[in-house]
Amino acid sequence: MSNWVSVCELKDITPGTGVCALHNGEQVAIFRVSANEQLYAVSNYDPFSKANVMSRGITGALGGRVMVAAPMYKQHFDLATGECLEDAEVSLKVYPVRVNAGQVELG
Amino acid sequence: MSKKRIIVVGNGMVGHNFINTLATSEYASQFEILTFSEEPRLAYDRVQLSKYFSGYTAADLALTTESEYNEKGVIFTLNDKVVGIDTHAKTITTASGRIEGYDKLVLATGSYPFVPPVPGKDQDHCLVYRTIEDLEAISASAAVSKTGVVVGGGLLGLEAANALKAAGLETHVVEFAPRLMAVQLDEGGGKLLRRKIENLGVTVHTEKNTKEIVAGEECRYRMNFADGSFLETDMILFSAGIRPQDELARKFGLELGERGGIVINDFCQTSNDDIYAIGECALWDNKIYGLVAPGYQMAKVAYNHIIGNLITHIPSELAFKGADMSTKLKLLGVDVASIGDAHGRTAGSQSYVFNDDIGEVYKRLIVSADGKKVLGAVLVGEAESYGTLLQLMLNNMDIPGNAASLILPATDGAAAVGLGVSSLPDTAQICSCFDVTKGQIQEAVRNGCHTMGALKEATQASTGCGGCAALVKQVMDAELESMGVEVNTDICEHFAYTRAQLADIVRVQGYSSFEQVLEGHGKGEYGCEICKPALGSILASFNNEYVLKDGLIGLQDTNDIFLGNMQKDGTYSIVPRIAGGEITPEKLIVLGEIARDYDLYTKITGGQRIDLFGAQLHQLPEIWKKLVDAGFETGHAYGKSLRTVKSCVGSTWCRYGVLDSVSMAIALENRYKGLRSPHKIKFAVSGCTRECAEAQSKDIGVIATEKGWNLYVCGNGGMRPRHADLFATELDDDTLIKYIDRVLMFYVRTADRLQRTSVWMENMEGGLDYLKNVVINDSLNICEELENAMTKVVGTYQCEWKTTIENPEKLKRFSQFINSDKADDNLAYVRERGQRRPATELERIELVDLNSK
Ligand SMILES: Cc1cc2nc3c(=O)[nH]c(=O)nc-3n(C[C@H](O)[C@H](O)[C@H](O)COP(=O)(O)OP(=O)(O)OC[C@H]3O[C@@H](n4cnc5c(N)ncnc54)[C@H](O)[C@@H]3O)c2cc1C
Numbered sequence: 001m002s003n004w005v006s007v008c009e010l011k012d013i014t015p016g017t018g019v020c021a022l023h024n025g026e027q028v029a030i031f032r033v034s035a036n037e038q039l040y041a042v043s044n045y046d047p048f049s050k051a052n053v054m055s056r057g058i059t060g061a062l063g064g065r066v067m068v069a070a071p072m073y074k075q076h077f078d079l080a081t082g083e084c085l086e087d088a089e090v091s092l093k094v095y096p097v098r099v100n101a102g103q104v105e106l107g
Numbered sequence: 108m109s110k111k112r113i114i115v116v117g118n119g120m121v122g123h124n125f126i127n128t129l130a131t132s133e134y135a136s137q138f139e140i141l142t143f144s145e146e147p148r149l150a151y152d153r154v155q156l157s158k159y160f161s162g163y164t165a166a167d168l169a170l171t172t173e174s175e176y177n178e179k180g181v182i183f184t185l186n187d188k189v190v191g192i193d194t195h196a197k198t199i200t201t202a203s204g205r206i207e208g209y210d211k212l213v214l215a216t217g218s219y220p221f222v223p224p225v226p227g228k229d230q231d232h233c234l235v236y237r238t239i240e241d242l243e244a245i246s247a248s249a250a251v252s253k254t255g256v257v258v259g260g261g262l263l264g265l266e267a268a269n270a271l272k273a274a275g276l277e278t279h280v281v282e283f284a285p286r287l288m289a290v291q292l293d294e295g296g297g298k299l300l301r302r303k304i305e306n307l308g309v310t311v312h313t314e315k316n317t318k319e320i321v322a323g324e325e326c327r328y329r330m331n332f333a334d335g336s337f338l339e340t341d342m343i344l345f346s347a348g349i350r351p352q353d354e355l356a357r358k359f360g361l362e363l364g365e366r367g368g369i370v371i372n373d374f375c376q377t378s379n380d381d382i383y384a385i386g387e388c389a390l391w392d393n394k395i396y397g398l399v400a401p402g403y404q405m406a407k408v409a410y411n412h413i414i415g416n417l418i419t420h421i422p423s424e425l426a427f428k429g430a431d432m433s434t435k436l437k438l439l440g441v442d443v444a445s446i447g448d449a450h451g452r453t454a455g456s457q458s459y460v461f462n463d464d465i466g467e468v469y470k471r472l473i474v475s476a477d478g479k480k481v482l483g484a485v486l487v488g489e490a491e492s493y494g495t496l497l498q499l500m501l502n503n504m505d506i507p508g509n510a511a512s513l514i515l516p517a518t519d520g521a522a523a524v525g526l527g528v529s530s531l532p533d534t535a536q537i538c539s540c541f542d543v544t545k546g547q548i549q550e551a552v553r554n555g556c557h558t559m560g561a562l563k564e565a566t567q568a569s570t571g572c573g574g575c576a577a578l579v580k581q582v583m584d585a586e587l588e589s590m591g592v593e594v595n596t597d598i599c600e601h602f603a604y605t606r607a608q609l610a611d612i613v614r615v616q617g618y619s620s621f622e623q624v625l626e627g628h629g630k631g632e633y634g635c636e637i638c639k640p641a642l643g644s645i646l647a648s649f650n651n652e653y654v655l656k657d658g659l660i661g662l663q664d665t666n667d668i669f670l671g672n673m674q675k676d677g678t679y680s681i682v683p684r685i686a687g688g689e690i691t692p693e694k695l696i697v698l699g700e701i702a703r704d705y706d707l708y709t710k711i712t713g714g715q716r717i718d719l720f721g722a723q724l725h726q727l728p729e730i731w732k733k734l735v736d737a738g739f740e741t742g743h744a745y746g747k748s749l750r751t752v753k754s755c756v757g758s759t760w761c762r763y764g765v766l767d768s769v770s771m772a773i774a775l776e777n778r779y780k781g782l783r784s785p786h787k788i789k790f791a792v793s794g795c796t797r798e799c800a801e802a803q804s805k806d807i808g809v810i811a812t813e814k815g816w817n818l819y820v821c822g823n824g825g826m827r828p829r830h831a832d833l834f835a836t837e838l839d840d841d842t843l844i845k846y847i848d849r850v851l852m853f854y855v856r857t858a859d860r861l862q863r864t865s866v867w868m869e870n871m872e873g874g875l876d877y878l879k880n881v882v883i884n885d886s887l888n889i890c891e892e893l894e895n896a897m898t899k900v901v902g903t904y905q906c907e908w909k910t911t912i913e914n915p916e917k918l919k920r921f922s923q924f925i926n927s928d929k930a931d932d933n934l935a936y937v938r939e940r941g942q943r944r945p946a947t948e949l950e951r952i953e954l955v956d957l958n959s960k
Contacts, residue, residue, distance in 0.1 A: 007926040012919060016661020017668075019925040027924075027931075033633055045933075050948075051677035052923070052931050056668060058661070060635035062600065069636035071665035071673060076636075 004098065004105040010037065013104065018068070020044045020055035023106045028095050029055035030104060031079060033066055040079035041097035041106060046070050047090050054092065111417050114199055114209040115142040116189045116355065121386030121402035122215030123150030123170050128410045130179040134418050140181045141209075143201055145188040146238060149173060154399055154571075159242045160270045161833050162796065162810065162817045168239070192359040194379055211381050211413050214369060215406075216352040218387040218397070222345045223258070227320030232327060232342040236267045245344065249274040252341030254326055256280075258317060260287040264346035265438040268309050271344065272439070273836070275814075279310045279338060281330070283347075286313060291434065291445035295462060296485040299469040303441045303488065312338065351388045351395055364390040373426035375409040383409045391427055400539045401430035407542075431501060431539070435486075435493045437876070444490040447483035447500045448473055456482050461514045463488075470514040472496070479505050484514070494578035502535050528581045537578055540571025545582055552586040559583070560869045580872065598860060599637040601629045606785060606860040610645050614856070619650055620658050640664040641860045644747055647783035648855045649896070651903040653910050654783075655917055666745035669921065670907055671727055676934055676945045679727060680720040681707070682744035683734050684780060687754045687772035687792075688715030697737040701730055708942045713824075714751030714789065716742060721943060723930055725922040731908045741908040743781060747861075749788050752776040753801070757794030757811070766811030768794035771840070775809070778844065779851065781904045782897075785858040785867075788851070789823070803831045806864040807847055812836070816843045820850055820878070821868040829865040832875050835883060845894065849882045852893040 007021035007030070018031040027044035044054045049072035057068040062085065067076045076085040082092035096107035113129065115122045126140055144150075151168040159168065176183050184201070191200035198208045220235035222228055232248045235241055249255065255271040257264045260282030272278045280287070286297030287304070301311050316333040323329040326339040351368040355361075362370040362378035368390025375383045375391075386402035387395060396402065408427045415423035435444035451458050455476030462469050468488035475482055481499040486492065492513060499506060499513075506513065507530070533546035543566050556562040559576070562583055563569055569576045596605045602624075604612065609624070618624050621642050625634055634642075643662030647654060654663055655670075666672050671679030683698070698717055702709045705726060707719040722730055731741075744750060752775045755761065757768030772792040779788075791802035792809040802808030808819035808831045815837035822831025835846055858867040871877055880886040911917050923931045935951050936943040946954055 012925055014657055014660055014920075016658075017920070019920070020923060022924045022927040022929060030925075049675065049677075051675065052933050053673070053677040056665065056673070056677075058636040058639055058664065059633065060601075060639060061631055061633035062635055064631075066633065067635075072675070072677075074636060 118144035683739035755799035764794035
């Protein structure tokens with residue numbers, strides 16, 4: 001995983017929200033859950049609604065796991081692992097993400 | 108086996124109750140049910156009859172409909188009186204000449220108003236109060252009268268006086284006895300009631316015996332009294348008691364009581380085994396029961412007896428054993444209750460009296476000779492202890508603790524002696540209107556009814572007069588507790604508070620961000636998709652800041668965060684505000700052009716606006732720029748906030764309209780647009796009582812009358828439709844808006860998350876009356892604050908879309924990708940009826956196939 005690609009600046013992601021980046025032809029949702037530099041990146045495709053909308057969900061925590069709630073039907077996904085909290089069969093692909101000199105990079 | 112034929116004479120409240128029981132029973136298919144009504148309509152709620160004057164229509168009062176009867180196979184004939192019974196041939200004859208045979212005949216002919224035989228009583232404006240037609244006649248007469256007199260100061264007479272007063276007449280009550288409600292109240296209670304009623308502007312004349320009614324000098328009539336005095340009036344309403352309608356029984360040889368009434372046994376059979384009598388026409392143990400609950404009980408008894416006799420051949424054991432006549436009601440706004448032996452006629456009985464001239468409360472408690480049991484009570488001015496006292500009496504229970512404290516006001520530190528519901532037997536009847544016992548309520552709770560709303564729906568308890576609401580709630584809470592259900596009302600794992608409590612916290616602490624609330628009162632560092640939007644809404648209700656502001660944007664739910672309604676494929680629909688449904692042709696053309704240029708699927712909404720579907724994120728700002736330039740504003744269709752104020756065209760064009768409903772609708776929509784609330788709110792304004800805007804199905808409904816606006820609250824359509832309740836009548840514009848301000852702000856502050864106004868009100872202890880008290884009488888002393896809060900919201904309104912398109916930083920978020928201008932390639936559409944719609948999964952596969960070929 002040496003191929004880090006910059007997709008936007010950190011300040012483009014308002015704390016508490018997510019954005020979607022096009023990365024190697026895939027849609028990746030990147031979340032900034034609080035004001036610090038901690039970011040999470042998962043697939044933007046919502047497997048329940050079959051629409052590319054995950055980046056527009058509300059983030060938060062449930063039982064200590066940082067999560068995003070799908071904007072369409074509100075299933076919860078663990079942002080660190082991509083697991084769906086309601087359905088163990090379903091999960092989102094997780095992407096490496098980091099902040100490098102103010103730039104958000106996907107790996 | 109041929110069907111058994113049941114004929115029910117009279118389709119009043121009790122006759123209908125009997126028919127309904129039979130027609131919905133497991134034996135229904137074995138019966139043919141016929142009913143004849145002398146009235147021009149099927150059964151209606153006579154108990155609520157007075158509501159007709161406050162805008163209820165015959166349809167609102169109806170207990171059933173013709174189509175419902177048709178569905179159930181009940182054969183009914185209206186406007187046809189039964190005039191004959193042939194007990195040998197077992198047939199009846201009607202006024203129109205029909206003859207029908209029966210296996211069992213049920214007389215449910217009710218009663219008629221007694222009019223004292225005073226010379227002059229039969230003139231045009233001398234009326235009675237029993238049917239919808241009577242009320243129509245009263246309305247017509249009141250319209251051409253200035254003064255009205257009610258003869259009779261009993262329960263019905265005072266209800267009638269209220270109606271005359273509401274119709275704007277100078278109102279008098281003339282009573283033969285020395286006090287009002289002589290049957291139910293003692294002297295002290297009657298005296299206070301009189302004082303209260305006179306304070307409301309109704310003049311009470313007691314010990315007056317009307318000798319004759321002659322032409323008046325100042326008014327239409329003059330009533331001359333036996334004592335030489337007189338009273339002038341334009342109309343007279345007789346409400347001097349009821350008499351059982353026993354004409355048929357009298358003519359055809361059934362046994363009658365000495366003073367009338369059809370004699371029945373414990374199974375409601377008359378002196379002829381195949382003929383039953385139920386309701387107000389029946390005389391049991393030499394008593395007529397002039398209330399609906401005992402009538403329903405008789406209907407149940409008769410039903411069981413008939414089934415036992417004709418079908419199962421197992422004698423029914425259910426017997427009528429008399430009924431309690433305790434009542435609690437509000438007369439001209441005064442709480443009045445009478446329980447059991449209100450006059451202390453039981454030998455050796457003793458009493459406690461509490462009389463507060465300042466607070467205008469009178470209570471008398473009658474206890475047994477040994478002081479251990481409650482025998483009766485009179486409560487005037489305040490009747491909260493009704494439920495407790497009634498249960499103590501009905502269940503013959505020992506008085507807990509000090510008897511006097513049952514009627515004394517609670518003093519600080521000492522909790523009022525309530526009745527531990529746990530001490531009631533399971534058979535205790537909690538709701539007497541619908542005969543619901545404590546055991547039935549407990550069972551419903553065990554089966555999952557954990558809110559008052561659910562419980563009411565499942566058991567009907569507390570849906571009649573509502574007098575038992577507090578007790579029902581206590582039984583529910585106790586049962587929940589014993590089930591070990593900790594009634595957890597926490598909004599989520601991050602806040603151990605309800606939405607209402609959070610609203611208080613935000614208001615009192617003056618918070619303006621989620622982080623402040625979380626740090627001060629929550630757990631964890633993130634929150635979740637439940638508490639974030641809830642607090643987003645609360646913060647917006649109080650501070651009304653731009654919802655996409657940094658710090659607030661992350662709190663916005665799916666739709667709010669992009670100021671549009673997300674559709675199933677991730678695109679958005681756009682709904683500009685069209686206040687009151689009024690739109691110029693120019694603006695309509697703009698909408699059409701935008702829809703055409705962006706190929707948006709276009710549909711008219713139920714709220715009289717236009718919905719444009721299928722806009723992608725990056726198109727939203729462009730489209731809104733065009734809309735804002737053309738003078739449109741955001742419609743907040745995405746928010747839990749005011750949606751629309753629907754209106755009919757009103758008096759400007761309609762030949763029936765009495766007030767300008769469109770102007771009012773626009774004013775209301777512009778006033779409350781943008782107000783964030785626990786759930787969406789819908790309004791409507793109708794220009795006359797034809798109600799074309801369907802205001803009675805809205806959270807706030809306004810209907811024009813000749814004398815001003817009638818305000819309805821807490822209705823809704825949707826999953827569980829509910830008619831709005833009439834809240835106040837004949838309001839001028841300012842008072843209307845004042846009341847709406849208060850109701851809405853109170854709702855915003857105290858409702859639960861995603862709770863519509865209907866459920867909010869149903870779950871409120873005290874319900875509609877409580878809400879009226881808060882809003883109209885300012886019982887919590889918060890109205891000024893509520894109005895100020897609303898004024899602030901109104902004053903800080905901004906069109907969120909206008910703010911957004913003027914803010915380049917915010918617009919960055921409106922694209923599918925942060926790093927590319929490409930569109931989402933996952934969208935696929937097909938055309939249907941000239942417009943596009945998202946392709947179904949199957950269609951998608953075909954589309955992909957096509958593309959790849
Ligand atoms: C204004 C008002 C307020 C009231 N408030 C309360 C209250 O708060 N609580 C309470 O418990 N009760 C109240 N009551 C009393 C309650 O309405 C009656 O107890 C109830 O309606 C009795 O039902 P019923 O079926 O016996 O009689 P009704 O409802 O009077 O029905 C009898 C029907 O039979 C018809 N009929 C009669 N003879 C014939 C015939 N020969 N052929 C065909 N049809 C015939 C009549 O036209 C009538 O439609 C109130 C009554 C009034 C008028």
